[in-house]
Amino acid sequence: MEHTQAYDGPTDPGEDGPTGAGSSRLVGSDRVLAVLKELARHPDGAGLDELTRVIGSPKPTVHRALGALRRAGLAGQDGRGRYLLGDEFLRMAFAHHEARPDHVRIRPVLDALADRFGETAHYAVLDGREVVYRAKVDPATGAARLTSTIGGRNPAHATAVGKLLLARQLGSQQEVEAWIGEARLERRTPRTRCTAADLCRELEATRERGYGVDDQENEPGVTCLALPVFLTSPTTPSGAVSVSALAYRTPLADLVNALDEIRALLGPLAGPRT
Incomplete structure (x- = not known):
C-alpha cells in the first residue's frame, strides 16, 4: 500500500x-x-x-x-x-539503541525468556493508543515472523503489553470511552476487543490477575503473555515484557502455567507482587 x-x-x-x-x-x-x-x-x-x-x-x-x-x-x-x-x-x-539504559538492563531478561520458551520476547512501552517495541529477542531456532519490530508499533488494545499498561491508566468504562474517543478501535483479528465495554472488562480482568494476555487478538495464530517491569520506579512500570508464541506449539495456557517462572526470570525488575 x-x-x-x-x-x-x-x-x-x-x-x-x-x-x-x-x-x-x-x-x-x-x-x-x-x-x-x-x-x-x-x-x-x-x-x-x-x-x-x-x-x-x-x-x-x-x-x-x-x-x-x-x-x-x-x-x-x-x-x-x-x-x-x-x-x-x-x-x-x-549504536544508540545498544547503549540505551533500558535496553542494557532488559536484554539479559529477554535472552533468558527466548531461550527458555523458544519464542520471541519483547520489551515495549505505551505511547498513547499504541505500544512501541524498545527491544526484541528471537529464539535461536524456529523464530516466527511477527509484526513487531524494534521501534515499531502495534495498537495497544490488541496486545498483551498494551492492555496490561492501559489497565493501570483506565479504571472505568467512562475512562475507556474517553480514551477511545471518536476513533474506531482497529479489529486486527476476529478476536480483537473493539468496543469500550469489551475492552473495559478485559482491563478489569487484567488488573485482577496482574498480567496481560493476547489470545490471537493482534495476529492470528500468535498468543502472548505480558508482565510489568520497573526500570525507573519501584511503583510505576516503565513498560512491559512479553513472550509472544505460536499458539500451536506454545498455547496461552502454557505461558500462564509458567507465570511464576517468568516472574523469576524477571528478578527484581518484576517489582512488588500485587
Whole structure:
C-alpha cells in the first residue's frame, strides 16, 4: 500500500512557491526529515519519482533533500540508482539503541525468556493508543515472523503489553470511552476487543490477575503473555515484557502455567507482587 504523509508543521513561501494559510507543503529541514523517514520504509530502495510522489514536493527539492542526506552519510544509492538509508544512519541508530539504559538492563531478561520458551520476547512501552517495541529477542531456532519490530508499533488494545499498561491508566468504562474517543478501535483479528465495554472488562480482568494476555487478538495464530517491569520506579512500570508464541506449539495456557517462572526470570525488575 502506498504511504501518504500528512504534515501540519511550518511552511515557507520560499523556493517551492507561495504557501497559503492552509498549506501542508513541506519545507527546509522538515522536507529532509520527511524524505529520511520515507526511505526507512523502503529497505530495497526507492526511486526519485516514487519519493517525489509520496512526499508531495517538487522533484528538484526532493533531490536536494536527498543530496543533503547523502552528504551526511544518512542516505545512499544502490547500483540501480535507487535511494536507501545510508550506513552512517544505521550505525548511529544501532549504536544508540545498544547503549540505551533500558535496553542494557532488559536484554539479559529477554535472552533468558527466548531461550527458555523458544519464542520471541519483547520489551515495549505505551505511547498513547499504541505500544512501541524498545527491544526484541528471537529464539535461536524456529523464530516466527511477527509484526513487531524494534521501534515499531502495534495498537495497544490488541496486545498483551498494551492492555496490561492501559489497565493501570483506565479504571472505568467512562475512562475507556474517553480514551477511545471518536476513533474506531482497529479489529486486527476476529478476536480483537473493539468496543469500550469489551475492552473495559478485559482491563478489569487484567488488573485482577496482574498480567496481560493476547489470545490471537493482534495476529492470528500468535498468543502472548505480558508482565510489568520497573526500570525507573519501584511503583510505576516503565513498560512491559512479553513472550509472544505460536499458539500451536506454545498455547496461552502454557505461558500462564509458567507465570511464576517468568516472574523469576524477571528478578527484581518484576517489582512488588500485587
